[in-house]
Ligand code: HEC
């Protein structure tokens with residue numbers, strides 16, 4: 001039996017242990033209500049939306065809560081909500097920790113992600129494992145001229161403007177590594193938004209390397225590289241598989 005369910009059984013036991021002889025009947029009622037509540041809480045753990053209950057598993061939270069915005073498999077529909085599928089586990093842990101401590105502070109982070117202050121380290125780890133293990137889904141190509149401009153920036157940077165090549169940190173297939181996030185497949189609008197956040201604000205606590213990278217990028221440069229990473233050429237099978245993620 002999983003540890004979480006055993007915990008519930010122990011709680012019932014404690015309730016029974018505190019019975020008083022003189023007030024038996026009343027107490028029995030209270031106890032049975034208590035057991036009822038404890039019992040229903042136990043059954044609901046697998047379907048719980050209680051993000052502040054440390055007994056609820058990260059995967060359950062992912063399916064019941066996070067999925068509303070990020071999609072059940074981490075493939076969100078709206079570009080307001082970043083895709084999480086196939087994102088690096090270490091990067092996800094970092095970001096969830098920064099939201100929890102309210103140190104990633106741009107307006108959308110505050111509005112949508114600051115509520116998750118009760119997630120435990122274990123839950124954060126489980127959430128990151130769940131989403132990093134989902135298969136990334138690439139976007140569809142539209143503006144081919146913009147995409148080929150972006151491809152050049154991704155692979156060679158813009159030496160005249162001091163813009164480093166993205167490939168150096170985000171990988172040959174945009175797959176990322178450890179603290180360097182996956183970019184391949186991410187919504188272009190979200191990518192542009194984050195590049196602006198790095199360039200113009202200090203609201204992302206781990207953003208220093210990116211601030212240097214995009215200091216001199218124009219709006220056009222950002223849109224081009226974002227269009228490219230959204231539709232990134234497919235990866236080799238080995239790096240696309242969840243097992244290659246660890
Ligand atoms: C109500 C909508 C909503 C819900 C629910 C939600 N998120 Fe988010 N999440 C967002 C938005 C919006 C952003 C982008 C914030 C920004 O622009 O900085 C975000 C950003 C993130 C990021 C950063 C991704 C990146 O690429 O940097 C992670 C990780 C994340 N969410 C994980 C989760 C997890 C795990 C849950 C469930 C516990 C969750 N989110 C629930 C809306 C939501």
Ligand code: HEC
Pocket residue numbers: 082094153154163164165166167168169170179180181183186191192194195204205206207209210213225226
């Ligand atoms: C020197 C290493 C380095 C280079 C070069 C680099 N990045 Fe990054 N990038 C990072 C790191 C580290 C982060 C994570 C920052 C954080 O945790 O907040 C990041 C984050 C990002 C994010 C945020 C992703 C998300 O899900 O929120 C985007 C977008 C991004 N980089 C785009 C680019 C582009 C485009 C280029 C090339 C023009 C580039 N990066 C070059 C290190 C780099």
